[in-house]
Amino acid sequence: MTAELELRDVVVSFNGFRATDGVSMSIEQGELRFLIGPNGAGKTTLIDVITGLTPVTEGDVLFRGESLVGVPSHKIVQKGIGRSFQTPTVFQALTVLDNLDLAASFKMSTLKLFRKRRGISAAVADTMEQIGLTDSAHRVAGALSHGQKQWLEIGMLLVQQPRMILLDEPVAGMSPQERAATGELLQRLAGDHTIVVIEHDMAFLRSYAEKVTVLHEGKILLEGTVDQVQGNPLVQEVYLGRARDARSGHVASTESGEAAQAPDAQEVLS
Amino acid sequence: METLLEQAFNGLSVGSILLLVAIGLTFTFGQMNVINMAHGELIMIGAYTPYVLQHDFGLAAGLSILLGLFIAFIVAGGVGVAMERGLLSRMVDRPLDTLLVTFGVSLILQQAARDIFGAPNVDVVAPSWLKGSVTLLGVIMPYTRLFIMALVAVIVGGLSVFMARHAEGRRMRAVTQNRDLAAVSGLSPRRVDATTFFLGSGLAGVAGVAVSLIGSIGSQVGSGYIIDAFLVVIVGGLGRMKGTIIAAFALGMLNAYAEFWKNASIGKAIVFMAVIVFLQFRPNGLVSFRTRGLTS
Amino acid sequence: MTTTKNEYPDVSSLVDEKPPGEGVVAEADVTRDGYHPSLSDRLKTGWGRRIILAIAVGVLIAGPDLIGDPTRTRQWAEYLCYATVAVGLDLAWGYGGMLALGQGVFFGLGAYSMGMYLSLEQVEPGQLPQFMSLYGDNDKLPLLWRPFEHLWFAGVAAVVVPALVAGLVGWLVFHRRIRGAYFALLTQATALVFWLLLIGQLKLTAGTNGLTNFSEVFGHNKYDPSTPEFLYYLAAGALLVALVVARHTVNSRYGKLLVATRDGEDRVQFLGYDPAKAKTIAFALAAGMAGLAGALSAPIIGIVAPDQFAVLPSILMIGWVAVGGRATIYGPMIGALLVGVLKTRVSESHPENWQYFQGLLFIVVVGFFPGGLAGIWRKLSGAVSARLPARGGSADEPSRAPQTLATSEVAS
Numbered sequence: 001m002t003a004e005l006e007l008r009d010v011v012v013s014f015n016g017f018r019a020t021d022g023v024s025m026s027i028e029q030g031e032l033r034f035l036i037g038p039n040g041a042g043k044t045t046l047i048d049v050i051t052g053l054t055p056v057t058e059g060d061v062l063f064r065g066e067s068l069v070g071v072p073s074h075k076i077v078q079k080g081i082g083r084s085f086q087t088p089t090v091f092q093a094l095t096v097l098d099n100l101d102l103a104a105s106f107k108m109s110t111l112k113l114f115r116k117r118r119g120i121s122a123a124v125a126d127t128m129e130q131i132g133l134t135d136s137a138h139r140v141a142g143a144l145s146h147g148q149k150q151w152l153e154i155g156m157l158l159v160q161q162p163r164m165i166l167l168d169e170p171v172a173g174m175s176p177q178e179r180a181a182t183g184e185l186l187q188r189l190a191g192d193h194t195i196v197v198i199e200h201d202m203a204f205l206r207s208y209a210e211k212v213t214v215l216h217e218g219k220i221l222l223e224g225t226v227d228q229v230q231g232n233p234l235v236q237e238v239y240l241g242r243a244r245d246a247r248s249g250h251v252a253s254t255e256s257g258e259a260a261q262a263p264d265a266q267e268v269l270s
Numbered sequence: 271m272e273t274l275l276e277q278a279f280n281g282l283s284v285g286s287i288l289l290l291v292a293i294g295l296t297f298t299f300g301q302m303n304v305i306n307m308a309h310g311e312l313i314m315i316g317a318y319t320p321y322v323l324q325h326d327f328g329l330a331a332g333l334s335i336l337l338g339l340f341i342a343f344i345v346a347g348g349v350g351v352a353m354e355r356g357l358l359s360r361m362v363d364r365p366l367d368t369l370l371v372t373f374g375v376s377l378i379l380q381q382a383a384r385d386i387f388g389a390p391n392v393d394v395v396a397p398s399w400l401k402g403s404v405t406l407l408g409v410i411m412p413y414t415r416l417f418i419m420a421l422v423a424v425i426v427g428g429l430s431v432f433m434a435r436h437a438e439g440r441r442m443r444a445v446t447q448n449r450d451l452a453a454v455s456g457l458s459p460r461r462v463d464a465t466t467f468f469l470g471s472g473l474a475g476v477a478g479v480a481v482s483l484i485g486s487i488g489s490q491v492g493s494g495y496i497i498d499a500f501l502v503v504i505v506g507g508l509g510r511m512k513g514t515i516i517a518a519f520a521l522g523m524l525n526a527y528a529e530f531w532k533n534a535s536i537g538k539a540i541v542f543m544a545v546i547v548f549l550q551f552r553p554n555g556l557v558s559f560r561t562r563g564l565t566s
Numbered sequence: 567m568t569t570t571k572n573e574y575p576d577v578s579s580l581v582d583e584k585p586p587g588e589g590v591v592a593e594a595d596v597t598r599d600g601y602h603p604s605l606s607d608r609l610k611t612g613w614g615r616r617i618i619l620a621i622a623v624g625v626l627i628a629g630p631d632l633i634g635d636p637t638r639t640r641q642w643a644e645y646l647c648y649a650t651v652a653v654g655l656d657l658a659w660g661y662g663g664m665l666a667l668g669q670g671v672f673f674g675l676g677a678y679s680m681g682m683y684l685s686l687e688q689v690e691p692g693q694l695p696q697f698m699s700l701y702g703d704n705d706k707l708p709l710l711w712r713p714f715e716h717l718w719f720a721g722v723a724a725v726v727v728p729a730l731v732a733g734l735v736g737w738l739v740f741h742r743r744i745r746g747a748y749f750a751l752l753t754q755a756t757a758l759v760f761w762l763l764l765i766g767q768l769k770l771t772a773g774t775n776g777l778t779n780f781s782e783v784f785g786h787n788k789y790d791p792s793t794p795e796f797l798y799y800l801a802a803g804a805l806l807v808a809l810v811v812a813r814h815t816v817n818s819r820y821g822k823l824l825v826a827t828r829d830g831e832d833r834v835q836f837l838g839y840d841p842a843k844a845k846t847i848a849f850a851l852a853a854g855m856a857g858l859a860g861a862l863s864a865p866i867i868g869i870v871a872p873d874q875f876a877v878l879p880s881i882l883m884i885g886w887v888a889v890g891g892r893a894t895i896y897g898p899m900i901g902a903l904l905v906g907v908l909k910t911r912v913s914e915s916h917p918e919n920w921q922y923f924q925g926l927l928f929i930v931v932v933g934f935f936p937g938g939l940a941g942i943w944r945k946l947s948g949a950v951s952a953r954l955p956a957r958g959g960s961a962d963e964p965s966r967a968p969q970t971l972a973t974s975e976v977a978s
Binding site: 377 | 742881927
């Protein structure tokens with residue numbers, strides 16, 4: 001069976017610096033995969049490569065058996081891969097409704113785009129309800145709060161019904177309630193959708209992750225469950241080696257519940 | 271064969287003038303992302319400088335050129351800084367709008383020149399030591415053209431040393447490479463901007479003195495060169511001196527041969543199409559860095 | 567989102583439009599109660615808008631009678647052509663963020679298309695326009711000229727050729743992500759190349775002198791006092807067509823896509839749209855409108871010469887849009903008409919000052935009032951309405967109000 005997404009020895013180099021250095025991984029349909037690793041490990045670069053923002057230097061990226069190398073970003077989206085960015089990027093001059101409607105219309109022919117929007121499609125209305133912005137439908141996105149923008153961006157992703165969703169630090173800057181809501185949403189979406197999440201927040205990881213891939217200096221260090229990853233001495237070395245004098249020896253503690261609460265655990269992993 | 275060599279010399283000569291005109295633009299564009307549409311009028315100011323020295327101060331031709339280089343640098347630089355301080359510094363987030371504002375300045379400077387010096391073109395008297403030519407390999411090389419090439423070589427050399435060695439040059443490089451980082455490292459990007467604008471505009475003045483040697487001067491003298499210089503900056507890559515140098519000579523050569531092959535207007539069209547084709551392969555110009563990030 | 571974000575009417579000003587003392591919790595309710603629609607919003611909704619539109623169209627139709635003088639009527643017809651160019655240019659620049667400095671090329675392509683037809687209208691079928699026998703060794707009409715014996719062909723070509731040229735140039739440039747200042751400078755270079763080619767191709771274009779002496783204009787005698795009126799109505803019709811097309815475009819989904827592309831070209835790709843395509847379409851539309859205006863300008867101005875389409879006039883076209891207000895539907899039209907009238911008046915009294923005036927216009931408007939007249943009007947009407955009592959929410963209008971503040975919605 002072909003994997004939903006397969007990376008084969010992906011190398012990306014920027015002026016000689018190898019941001020990813022021979023990464024191979026495969027993600028099955030319906031998986032909820034977390035990518036972690038210290039800064040500069042190459043996590044965002046991987047997402048950039050998959051979505052065509054950054055060209056691969058060597059290697060191949062296969063989506064359902066089809067190579068994505070050289071395919072322009074907008075066509076990759078048309079194939080069913082959606083992504084978010086670290087900082088929410090919504091269209092500030094457009095209203096919430098227009099942002100979502102534009103996202104929902106991404107498969108329309110150019111000629112059809114020239115028609116004026118009449119009313120609100122069910123998909124857009126549902127999404128707006130889901131992200132709690134129905135009351136703000138006619139406000140321009142530039143006037144939303146940071147959290148609302150983040151939700152709007154997620155909404156723009158969902159309304160496109162992508163097969164695969166790539167999220168770059170989706171809960172950064174969110175309140176605990178919003179995090180929980182996001183986590184539940186991800187679990188609900190997994191199965192129908194394949195989801196890859198870059199996240200630093202260990203508590204979040206522990207609550208919602210199934211399978212975790214650890215990247216370090218452009219290479220895959222380890223792949224496994226949260227417990228496997230946390231108990232692995234190599235992972236401890238990578239994180240703690242970088243912040244040896246930090247107090248958080250219990251990042252990889254087996255008492256995972258407590259470690260998750262410790263604020264410094266997050267610090268070390270961010 | 272001789273005509274080929276002749277065109278090669280011609281191309282080198284045109285290229286050196288293009289480089290002289292474009293190099294000042296490179297600085298302001300590279301560091302501040304500002305396209306100075308009044309750059310051509312700063313060249314005009316430079317071109318009128320030796321004329322004023324000869325005509326109103328009665329200086330000898332040679333002295334007016336040598337002193338003119340210095341004065342034009344200061345005067346054009348001063349006008350540039352005034353423009354930067356007075357207008358551009360308040361619109362740092364709107365690079366395309368600065369282009370339009372500097373265009374407004376260029377309109378005013380052009381009309382002012384017409385009011386001060388009159389509409390008809392005037393001529394600068396070339397000093398005796400720049401009259402005549404040398405013939406090498408059958409190619410006639412006028413001294414004025416050779417003088418300009420030498421001037422360009424001195425300026426490029428001087429700038430390289432300045433950027434590499436001088437503290438202010440290093441500051442300019444720092445701000446060009448990473449404005450925010452330079453700011454948090456204790457540099458004042460705005461002060462460096464002023465230096466950059468002074469230097470870039472001053473170089474336009476120097477270029478003006480040079481072009482006064484090879485043709486008549488009028489209010490339009492700068493706009494005749496400026497569009498070609500813009501193409502050089504585009505081909506060279508965002509504010510990279512090395513790219514600008516290569517691009518200036520490449521376009522100069524192409525221009526010379528294309529004009530020789532067809533005529534001036536078709537030649538220009540060929541150059542333009544070559545630039546578009548070139549950009550299909552190197553959209554960021556000759557010298558550029560790959561960066562990551564959504565918007566850069 | 568990008569470095570150019572502030573070049574368009576600032577959406578953060580919206581925050582000022584919210585009623586005072588409104589907290590985060592109440593945000594959702596802002597649109598329900600206590601919202602102060604500004605005067606300009608009131609005029610844009612419902613009857614206010616219809617009345618203004620009716621008056622505007624009425625004035626346009628009554629124009630020649632109001633002006634009352636054939637020479638002035640002809641001048642106004644010229645301004646209407648410029649307004650048509652401005653409406654198109656705003657699609658590219660105001661809504662699409664493409665600073666097109668070479669719009670004169672497209673205006674000129676339209677003008678030469680019609681100029682060729684008009685030149686042939688002056689001579690018997692089979693004969694050559696005067697300049698050709700003067701310069702050329704031609705004894706037959708050049709191949710390029712032949713289809714322009716037909717008015718329909720000249721008219722279609724005047725719109726389609728500029729749109730195709732813009733489409734080609736735009737596609738080549740945009741799909742390689744060339745934008746911002748690079749695009750501006752390249753379009754400026756197209757104007758230079760176009761001008762040089764027109765001058766250089768003496769036998770085809772009559773060089774610097776251009777095509778002129780159109781005493782017969784679409785079957786009307788040039789000196790007949792009713793001819794300027796006829797031309798005026800043609801120009802007014804073209805302007806209305808351009809306005810309708812622009813308005814529809816801006817309010818369509820594509821219009822939203824264009825604004826989105828302007829503000830976040832890279833982001834648009836990750837919604838599955840090709841930004842190069844979106845931009846190319848707007849650029850071609852703008853070129854088509856410029857071509858249409860150019861075609862009508864040929865009989866109205868009475869001469870088609872290279873200097874009209876050179877580098878300088880091309881950049882000055884941006885001024886029309888800037889003065890009226892970029893990213894608005896009617897602003898560019900008003901800007902072009904106003905600058906046109908001013909130019910005539912100033913040139914008649916102090917021609918030497920016109921260039922100073924234009925320079926100042928660019929500096930003051932772009933530097934200090936980037937929203938143009940429309941921006942000033944928005945601010946003024948906002949200030950006025952803040953003093954008016956709050957209007958209770960009928961279901962439709964207040965919820966529309968914030969939307970109308972968005973650049974994309976100004977004229978909806």
